[in-house]
Amino acid sequence: xxxxxxxxxxxxxxxxxxxxxxxxxxxxxxxxxxxxxxxxxxxxxxxxxxxxxxxxxxxxxxxxxxxxxxxxxxxxxxxxxxxxxxxxxxxxxxxxxxxxxxxxxxxxxxxxxxxxxxxxxxxxxxxxxxxxxxxxxxxxxxxxxxxxxxxxxxxxxxxxxxxxxxxxxxxxxxxxxxxxxxxxxxxxxxxxxxxxxxxxxxxxxxxxxxxxxxxxxxxxxxxxxxxxxxxxxxxxxxxxxxxxxxxxxxxxxxxxxxxxxxxxxxxxxxxxxxxxxxxxxxxxxxxxxxxxxxxxxxxxxxxxxxxxxxxxxxxxxxxxxxxxxxxxxxxxxxxxxxxxxxxxxxxxxxxxxxxxxxxxxxxxxxx
Amino acid sequence: xxxxxxxxxxxxxxxxxxxxxxxxxxxxxxxxxxxxxxxxxxxxxxxxxxxxxxxxxxxxxxxxxxxxxxxxxxxxxxxxxxxxxxxxxxxxxxxxxxxxxxxxxxxxxxxxxxxxxxxxxxxxxxxxxxxxxxxxxxxxxxxxxxxxxxxxxxxxxxxxxxxxxxxxxxxxxxxxxxxxxxxxxxxxxxxxxxxxxxxxxxxxxxxxxxxxxxxxxxxxxxxxxxxxxxxxxxxxxxxxxxxxxxxxxxxxxxxxxxxxxxxxxxxxxxxxxxxxxxxxxxxxxxxxxxxxxxxxxxx
Ligand SMILES: Cc1cc2nc3c(=O)[nH]c(=O)nc-3n(C[C@H](O)[C@H](O)[C@H](O)COP(=O)(O)OP(=O)(O)OC[C@H]3O[C@@H](n4cnc5c(N)ncnc54)[C@H](O)[C@@H]3O)c2cc1C
Ligand code: SF4
Ligand code: SF4
Ligand code: FES
Numbered sequence: 223x224x225x226x227x228x229x230x231x232x233x234x235x236x237x238x239x240x241x242x243x244x245x246x247x248x249x250x251x252x253x254x255x256x257x258x259x260x261x262x263x264x265x266x267x268x269x270x271x272x273x274x275x276x277x278x279x280x281x282x283x284x285x286x287x288x289x290x291x292x293x294x295x296x297x298x299x300x301x302x303x304x305x306x307x308x309x310x311x312x313x314x315x316x317x318x319x320x321x322x323x324x325x326x327x328x329x330x331x332x333x334x335x336x337x338x339x340x341x342x343x344x345x346x347x348x349x350x351x352x353x354x355x356x357x358x359x360x361x362x363x364x365x366x367x368x369x370x371x372x373x374x375x376x377x378x379x380x381x382x383x384x385x386x387x388x389x390x391x392x393x394x395x396x397x398x399x400x401x402x403x404x405x406x407x408x409x410x411x412x413x414x415x416x417x418x419x420x421x422x423x424x425x426x427x428x429x430x431x432x433x434x435x436x437x438x439x440x441x442x443x444x445x446x447x448x449x450x451x452x453x454x455x456x457x458x459x460x461x462x463x464x465x466x467x468x469x470x471x472x473x474x475x476x477x478x479x480x481x482x483x484x485x486x487x488x489x490x491x492x493x494x495x496x497x498x499x500x501x502x503x504x505x506x507x508x509x510x511x512x513x514x515x516x517x518x519x520x521x522x523x524x525x526x527x528x529x530x531x532x533x534x535x536x537x538x539x540x541x542x543x544x545x546x547x548x549x550x551x552x553x554x555x556x557x558x559x560x561x562x563x564x565x566x567x568x569x570x571x572x573x574x575x576x577x578x579x580x581x582x583x584x585x586x587x588x589x
Numbered sequence: 590x591x592x593x594x595x596x597x598x599x600x601x602x603x604x605x606x607x608x609x610x611x612x613x614x615x616x617x618x619x620x621x622x623x624x625x626x627x628x629x630x631x632x633x634x635x636x637x638x639x640x641x642x643x644x645x646x647x648x649x650x651x652x653x654x655x656x657x658x659x660x661x662x663x664x665x666x667x668x669x670x671x672x673x674x675x676x677x678x679x680x681x682x683x684x685x686x687x688x689x690x691x692x693x694x695x696x697x698x699x700x701x702x703x704x705x706x707x708x709x710x711x712x713x714x715x716x717x718x719x720x721x722x723x724x725x726x727x728x729x730x731x732x733x734x735x736x737x738x739x740x741x742x743x744x745x746x747x748x749x750x751x752x753x754x755x756x757x758x759x760x761x762x763x764x765x766x767x768x769x770x771x772x773x774x775x776x777x778x779x780x781x782x783x784x785x786x787x788x789x790x791x792x793x794x795x796x797x798x799x800x801x802x803x804x805x806x807x808x809x810x811x812x813x814x815x816x817x818x819x820x821x822x823x824x825x826x827x828x829x830x831x832x833x834x835x836x837x838x839x840x841x842x843x844x845x846x847x848x849x850x851x852x853x854x855x856x857x858x859x860x861x862x863x864x865x866x867x868x869x870x871x872x873x874x875x876x877x878x879x880x881x882x883x884x885x886x887x888x
Contacts, residue, residue, distance in 0.1 A: 308618045308619070309619045311662070313662060313663075316624065316701065316702065316703055317622045317624070317702065317703025317704075318622070318662050318663070318703065319703075320619065347837065349855075349856060350856060353854070353855045353856070353869070354854075354855065354869060355617045355854040355855065355856070357618075357854075357856060358618070383674070456623075469885050469888070494860030495856065495858060496857060496859070497851070497852075497856070497857050497858070497859075498851050498857065498859070499665075499666065499851050499852070501660075501663065501664060501665040501666065502663075503601075503663035507663055510662055510663040512618075512666075517851075517857070517858070517859075519858065524849070524859060525848070525849055526849050527847065527849055528688055528847075532848070532849075532887060532888075533887050533888075534887065535887060538886075538887030538888070541887075542861075543888070545863075546861070549864075550861070550863050550864040553864030553865075554864055554866070557867065573843075
């Protein structure tokens with residue numbers, strides 16, 4: 223157990239180890255992951271309110287440091303930057319030569335990683351680290367990262383992490399996991415669990431004591447409460463097969479009539495990894511660069527081929543996205559591409575809810 | 590992190606660029622340079638580039654059916670099949686049709702210039718497994734390019750196979766690739782070559798019509814034949830249908846597919862076809878493994 227007043231020592235211990243702290247901060251009324259200089263940067267006393275198509279921050283009754291759910295940002299922007307210079311080269315007489323580029327691989331400490339987001343990082347590991355090729359930037363950043371997870375004390379308004387096996391309790395993969403216990407006038411402390419040797423070493427550097435049984439219980443009750451609050455559910459058993467059977471389901475036309483194909487759902491999703499390449503030159507044409515940029519399967523260009531794109535209709539593009547998350551991903555990587563964080567539901571301008579779409583398809587088979 | 594398995598190399602100063610790669614820009618993201626040795630015009634809009642590694646010892650070992658990502662300086666990168674002889678890996682051969690910015694820049698390279706190469710990528714024609722069988726090669730248009738390495742492979746181990754037949758179709762006689770080579774192959778006694786075009790002037794002596802019309806002419810023993818197909822989608826669909834009618838089993842038919850590709854590494858997502866990534870699981874697939882997905886529209 224770590225008392226609230228000792229919490230700053232955790233951040234100090236990580237800074238001493240050379241970590242660059244990244245965590246939730248409030249910026250212009252939004253929850254943004256960015257550099258943390260100290261406890262005072264955390265969104266103390268705020269919580270999220272989420273529903274399809276809306277997100278609000280509201281004051282809490284207590285002074286919780288991690289009393290918010292997930293916002294529109296996720297940790298993927300640090301491990302897999304949305305725009306990244308892969309290399310640059312200068313034209314030479316016969317060809318070209320590579321030029322060094324500045325690339326720093328900061329050693330990040332992520333403070334306040336929700337269980338769903340921890341799972342999402344592990345999902346992206348399979349894409350960037352566990353295939354035949356390794357993405358060096360992702361690899362360097364990922365292997366250096368120190369992860370402080372927080373178990374959830376309330377369910378996000380649009381989340382369904384419990385269905386996806388991703389929350390509200392952090393699965394292994396963290397260095398430290400916190401459960402925050404707080405109430406308006408009661409005690410304020412963290413139950414801390416070390417998941418790695420390094421996590422244990424960091425814990426050893428900060429004041430802590432074994433938790434009393436009732437302190438454990440209070441922490442467990444909070445996680446249980448989050449689980450019970452969860453308003454959404456996806457039946458994952460047989461889900462891949464259900465979707466594979468229903469590529470021509472009329473529900474795809476129905477959702478296509480609502481979907482704007484704006485791609486917001488992919489920008490906010492912590493597992494979406496699709497990217498494109500941009501080759502550019504300077505004005506003289508002597509220096510060329512290759513950039514990697516996040517891409518969106520909702521654009522028509524995404525499936526561009528000689529003679530026209532493969533997926534022209536909005537129906538096929540929404541279907542590509544949803545079936546990738548919940549079906550083809552399983553064959554590709556051995557897990558779902560969705561951790562149930564609910565971001566795509568909250569940040570969809572028209573409030574499309576993938577759990578609803580899946581349910582409609584499922585119910586049409588078993589009315 | 591390892592910076593790739595190819596260490597720095599020697600060679601003339603200007604070209605020893607792998608050594609200059611900044612460690613973090615390592616393979617597999619950064620192209621290696623090859624020098625254009627020769628550019629040959631195949632058809633009005635299609636060119637065959639022969640590339641050589643600045644350091645001749647280090648070729649590019651590949652298997653028939655694989656592709657490279659070719660980079661034209663400052664313009665961009667495109668996936669292009671390797672169309673040369675797998676037994677001569679010191680020469681890298683690509684046949685490219687000019688359809689847009691990157692392919693135009695690649696086709697207009699002059700000998701002596703360098704282009705970037707990443708690869709080889711992808712799954713290949715099962716030429717080794719096909720030993721002891723008859724082999725039927727069906728190509729449409731540019732589809733002959735990724736099949737030519739397989740043909741070279743079969744011909745240089747000709748005794749290991751039963752009969753070998755090639756059926757090749759193009760739009761017009763001007764669109765036929767590798768014409769001199771086709772003539773040479775046609776002259777061989779151990780190879781049957783059928784060529785057809787969709788439309789031809791009156792002096793065209795051979796077949797006019799689609800490739801599927803020539804299939805019945807192939808002397809096909811369905812139980813001992815392996816078929817390799819590459820061409821436009823429609824052509825492959827009809828050819829598969831016809832082969833199945835002729836009694837060939839689905840697991841004896843191999844197709845090479847095309848999708849938009851940006852990375853070749855299984856990371857960018859663009860080349861997905863349902864559960865497969867065409868860049869790493871393909872581009873060559875056993876037909877029964879992808880048929881459910883080929884039949885679906887807009888997948
Ligand atoms: C595995 C594979 C092997 C290929 N082998 C060959 C080959 O041997 N010879 C050859 O000439 N072409 C081959 N292609 C097609 C070639 O990659 C495209 O023609 C090329 O990328 C077009 O790029 P561009 O910049 O010149 O054209 P753009 O200006 O980008 O577009 C021109 C046309 O090409 C299509 N296109 C654009 N990008 C791609 C892409 N990444 N993949 C496929 N089509 C695209 C567009 O739909 C458009 O119609 C292959 C494609 C794949 C996937
Ligand atoms: S698909 Fe939606 S709910 Fe699932 S991980 Fe992505 S953003 Fe979260
Ligand atoms: S589902 Fe919603 S967020 Fe996603 S593309 Fe459609 S309208 Fe945009
Ligand atoms: S080309 Fe990028 S995943 Fe296949």
